[in-house]
Amino acid sequence: QQQVKQSPQSLIVQKGGISIINCAYENTAFDYFPWYQQFPGKGPALLIAIRPDVSEKKEGRFTISFNKSAKQFSLHIMDSQPGDSATYFCAASSNAGNMLTFGGGTRLMVKP
Amino acid sequence: DAGVIQSPRHEVTEMGQEVTLRCKPISGHDYLFWYRQTMMRGLELLIYFNNNVPIDDSGMPEDRFSAKMPNASFSTLKIQPSEPRDSAVYFCASSEQGARGYTFGSGTRLTVV
Numbered sequence: 724q725q726q727v728k729q730s731p732q733s734l735i736v737q738k739g740g741i742s743i744i745n746c747a748y749e750n751t752a753f754d755y756f757p758w759y760q761q762f763p764g765k766g767p768a769l770l771i772a773i774r775p776d777v778s779e780k781k782e783g784r785f786t787i788s789f790n791k792s793a794k795q796f797s798l799h800i801m802d803s804q805p806g807d808s809a810t811y812f813c814a815a816s817s818n819a820g821n822m823l824t825f826g827g828g829t830r831l832m833v834k835p
Numbered sequence: 836d837a838g839v840i841q842s843p844r845h846e847v848t849e850m851g852q853e854v855t856l857r858c859k860p861i862s863g864h865d866y867l868f869w870y871r872q873t874m875m876r877g878l879e880l881l882i883y884f885n886n887n888v889p890i891d892d893s894g895m896p897e898d899r900f901s902a903k904m905p906n907a908s909f910s911t912l913k914i915q916p917s918e919p920r921d922s923a924v925y926f927c928a929s930s931e932q933g934a935r936g937y938t939f940g941s942g943t944r945l946t947v948v
Contacts, residue, residue, distance in 0.1 A: 755935045766839075766926050766939030767878075812878065821866045821885075821930050823937060827877045 726750050727815050729826030736833050742800040744829045746813035749794065753815040757823070758787065758798050761810040770811070771798075803833045839940035841927050847946045853915040856943045858927030859908055865932040869902055869912050872924045872942070884910065885932075917947045 729746045736742045746756075757772035773780045773787040773796065780787045786799040800807055813826040840859040848854050860867050869881040882892040887904045895902070899918070904910040914921055924944050928937040 757936055759939075764941070766928070766941050767937075768939065769936045772936065816935055821932070821934070822880075822883070822891075823935075825878045 726824045727813060727826040729813050729829060731829060732827065733830045734832070736800075736803045736831065738803065738805060738833055738835050740803050740833075742803045742807065742831055742833070743797060744811055744813070744831070745795065745797045746815075746826050747793075747795045748815050748824075750815070750817065750824075751794070752817040753824075754818055755816045756787070756789065756796050757814050758785075759812040759814060759825075761812065761828075763809075767810075767812055800831075803831075805833045805835050807831060808833050839927055839929050839938050841925075841940035841943050843943060844941065845944045845946075847948065848917055850918055850947055851916045852947075853913065854917045854921075854945060854947075856912040856925050856927075856945070858910045858912070858940060860910070860927070860929030861938055862908065863931065864929035864938075866930045867904060867910050868928040868930075868937065869910070870926040870928065870939075872926060878926075881912070914945075917945075919947045921945060922947050 727748050758770045759767035760770040761767040771782050771785050773789050775791050778789050784801045789796045811829045814823040816823045842857045866885055868883040871879045881894045882902045884904045902912045924942045926939050926942045928939040930937045
């Protein structure tokens with residue numbers, strides 16, 4: 724059973740536009756929601772993370788929005804750049820252990 | 836710190852052969868994870884260890900797959916015999932007890948012909 728559903732599977736955005744990737748989870752015990760960024764030939768790397776006590780976290784051009792009641796969270800990339808082209812994974816974990824449950828991934832292409 | 840180190844980076848083998856993938860986690864990390872990534876199935880957790888002990892191997896696809904962690908600084912994932920459908924990128928990741936993020940290695944791209 725997939726516990727974290729991610730959409731869309733792929734996304735094409737023009738340079739300067741806003742990229743939005745959405746995730747929904749089922750397990751109400753989840754209390755940590757990271758996003759990972761993966762470039763071709765590399766492993767996923769932690770990009771930004773949020774805990775459910777806040778509704779938004781911003782780091783530079785990257786923002787996570789979190790809706791606890793809807794059990795949804797999203798990644799917004801402002802002023803998207805070609806260098807942002809990568810695969811993005813949302814994930815979630817609970818305090819019960821170090822296990823991360825990953826979404827299916829979104830391949831983002833930012834066109835110049 | 837050199838991060839999580841995986842070897843080899845690429846492996847091409849013939850169907851039926853044994854394949855061994857290697858991983859050196861970050862020193863001091865208590866958890867080690869093996870993932871498989873394919874276009875169709877995304878990131879799949881195969882097995883994870885805590886303090887060198889296998890905790891959950893329910894993701895291991897079948898008996899052809901086995902993993903060991905003989906000490907805190909080394910783990911292997913073995914496929915015997917290999918099949919073309921095992922072709923994928925295999926990642927190792929490690930994390931500290933209580934830390935919520937993983938550090939991934941650069942992966943091993945396995946091609947079984």
